[in-house]
Amino acid sequence: MLNICIVMPRFFPVPAVKGGAVEQLATFLADENEKTHKIDITFISVYDELAIEASKKYKYSKFKYIPIELKEEKYDYSSADRALTEYMNKVEKAIKEENFDYVIIQGGRKEHIIPMVPFDKRITYLHGPKIEHGLHQYYKAIMVVSHFIANCYYEQTDTPRECVIPLENAIHLEDFSKAISDDEKKKIKQKYNILEDDIVINFCGRTIAEKGVKELIQAFKQMENVSKCKLIIMGNCNYAKQVKTPFEEELFKIAEEMKDRIIFTGFIPNKELYKIHNISDVAVIPSMFEEPFGLTVIEAMASGLPLITSDAGAIPDIVDDKNAIIVKRDENFISNLSVALDKLVCDKNLRERMGKHSEELVQDYDTPNYYDNFCKILYDFDKKQ
Numbered sequence: 208m209l210n211i212c213i214v215m216p217r218f219f220p221v222p223a224v225k226g227g228a229v230e231q232l233a234t235f236l237a238d239e240n241e242k243t244h245k246i247d248i249t250f251i252s253v254y255d256e257l258a259i260e261a262s263k264k265y266k267y268s269k270f271k272y273i274p275i276e277l278k279e280e281k282y283d284y285s286s287a288d289r290a291l292t293e294y295m296n297k298v299e300k301a302i303k304e305e306n307f308d309y310v311i312i313q314g315g316r317k318e319h320i321i322p323m324v325p326f327d328k329r330i331t332y333l334h335g336p337k338i339e340h341g342l343h344q345y346y347k348a349i350m351v352v353s354h355f356i357a358n359c360y361y362e363q364t365d366t367p368r369e370c371v372i373p374l375e376n377a378i379h380l381e382d383f384s385k386a387i388s389d390d391e392k393k394k395i396k397q398k399y400n401i402l403e404d405d406i407v408i409n410f411c412g413r414t415i416a417e418k419g420v421k422e423l424i425q426a427f428k429q430m431e432n433v434s435k436c437k438l439i440i441m442g443n444c445n446y447a448k449q450v451k452t453p454f455e456e457e458l459f460k461i462a463e464e465m466k467d468r469i470i471f472t473g474f475i476p477n478k479e480l481y482k483i484h485n486i487s488d489v490a491v492i493p494s495m496f497e498e499p500f501g502l503t504v505i506e507a508m509a510s511g512l513p514l515i516t517s518d519a520g521a522i523p524d525i526v527d528d529k530n531a532i533i534v535k536r537d538e539n540f541i542s543n544l545s546v547a548l549d550k551l552v553c554d555k556n557l558r559e560r561m562g563k564h565s566e567e568l569v570q571d572y573d574t575p576n577y578y579d580n581f582c583k584i585l586y587d588f589d590k591k592q
Contacts, residue, residue, distance in 0.1 A: 209585055210247040212307040213332075214321075216314050217275055217294040220258035221250045223477065228502050229313055229334050231477055232376060232577075237268040239578030246582055249305065251298050273297045291318060299323055309585065317345045327592060332374075336497045336520060338363050343370045348588055352376050352500040355521035359497075372584055376500045377577030380569065383481045383509035392486050399470050401437050401486065406552045409487040411441040411480060411503045414455050414471075419493030419517060421454075424461050424469060426493075426544035432552050439470045441483055484510035488558055489551050493544060494519035495536060501525065508569035513561030515547045525572075530564040 213233060215221050222237065223230035233250060240248055244267045252258065254272040262270040275294050299321050302310070310324045315331030316339060331342060332350040338359045342349055343366045350372050351357050357373040360366050387395075393403075401407060408427070412418045420440060427438045443455065462469040475483065484490070490507035491514070492498075498520035505525065507514055514531035516522045517540070523533055532547040534540060551558055 208245070208247060209308045209582075209589060210249075210306070211585065212249045212251065212302055212305065212310045214298055214310065214312045214315075214319075215250065215252040217253050217273070217290065219253065220255035220272070221252040221270065222258055222261040224257040224261050225255065226474065226477060228376075231378075231502070232334075233313070235377065235379065235574040236578055236581060237265055238379075239574055240267050241265060242575075243578070245578075246585065249302075249307070251301060253294075271301045273301065295319060295321065308589065311350070312346075315346060317342065320345050330588075334499060336499045340364045340366075343367060346370075348372055350374050350584065353521035353524065355497075355524055356499050372588070374577070374580055374584060375572065376502055376505070377572045377574045378502060378505055378509060380509045380573045382478065383484060383506050384511070384566070385481050385485075387482055387485045391482070395482055395486050399437075399439060399472070400467070401439075401470075404435075405437045406432075406435050406489070407437050407439060407487045408489045408491060408548065408552075409439045409441060409483060409507075410491050410493070411483075411506065412492070414440065414443055414458060415452075416454055417494065417496040419495045419519075421458060421461065422495065422541050422544065423491055423493045424458060426541045426548060427469065428461075428465060429542065429545040430552070431549050433465075433468065436548075436552055437468055437470060439472060439483060439487070441472045441475050441480065443474050480506060481510060484512060487512060489548070490514050491544075491548070492516045492522065493534070494522065496520070498522050505569050505572045508565035509572075511562040511566045513551055513558045513565065515544065515551065525568075527564075527568065530561045530568055 215233060219225045219227035219230045221230050221233045223234045240246065249269040249271060251271050251273065254274040259272060273294060309328050309330050311330045311332050312319045313332050314334060320329060327347050329346045330348045330350060331346040334352050349370055353375055354373045357371050360371045361368055410420055410423055414420050427433060490512040492501060492504050494517050496519060500521050504522055514526055516526060516531050516533055518533050518535050534543050534547055
């Protein structure tokens with residue numbers, strides 16, 4: 208049985224008690240490993256008391272926690288500062304006496320390598336859109352979250368094709384397909400001042416420029432049928448670390464004149480998101496950058512929602528024209544996004560058809576498949592060594 212180590216970024220712990228998409232995926236691996244135990248896993252992550260408590264339920268995964276002081280509330284995988292050096296030095300000490308078959312660095316760049324780990328045992332697992340040349344000189348394999356990112360490496364770098372391995376993201380489908388009672392729906396709507404006959408449009412994600420939330424608010428304000436709708440924006444710029452940025456202040460200012468129709472919830476734990484999806488009629492993922500995958504896409508699909516998305520990165524590979532309206536990112540993006548919103552708001556039958564197709568299309572993105580694919584990649588890779 209393979210014995211692997213997964214080194215997490217230095218910002219959020221595993222299990223994912225403080226949020227974070229990468230941390231959530233790692234938690235999925237731990238959860239599924241408890242069911243079928245195809246590999247032994249040791250997770251290295253930043254110290255957190257809640258995570259330590261949550262880790263106690265796992266039999267087949269070990270957790271080592273690294274105490275480190277974060278001086279800046281900034282979530283940046285690619286930064287290479289003193290804090291990173293401190294963290295990676297402590298990681299190296301934590302695994303010095305261990306004998307792992309592979310050490311997988313989440314978001315690993317050349318600055319993240321652990322010199323004591325032999326080259327043939329180093330794997331980087333990339334979750335972002337940045338394409339970096341020469342990584343194959345530091346890591347034996349490069350795992351990426353979508354075929355879109357894999358193709359970027361094939362086309363834009365001299366990385367040998369066999370070094371780049373796509374592993375598409377996943378979620379616990381049952382976490383988002385759960386229904387809530389009419390009474391609970393009523394309570395949630397009352398909490399956010401949503402009327403029973405309001406059409407609820409939701410955005411879920413970090414409130415940063417790349418995610419297109421500003422363009423969504425502008426498109427919402429231009430809708431012909433805006434008086435029938437509420438826009439609910441779930442998330443903040445930095446997951447559970449509640450901070451306000453100048454960009455968020457700009458969002459609040461843009462939304463001010465429609466504050467009775469635009470709702471900012473702040474961070475909502477992943478396990479609670481399905482409740483907002485339950486009261487929603489449409490989900491919008493208007494990303495402006497090249498989305499490497501987009502977990503919020505499959506979360507909305509698992510909830511049976513029709514989608515409006517941009518044509519960003521891997522998103523068009525996940526959805527199709529039967530469950531999503533895909534809006535091109537051009538000079539007319541905001542106005543076309545507004546038209547798409549009006550189209551779904553005014554057609555309940557279309558929303559229901561698209562939502563049903565979302566449920567059908569998302570079945571391949573369940574966590575058991577993700578875990579099986581992860582293990583298969585490692586064992587196939589091991590055979591070639």
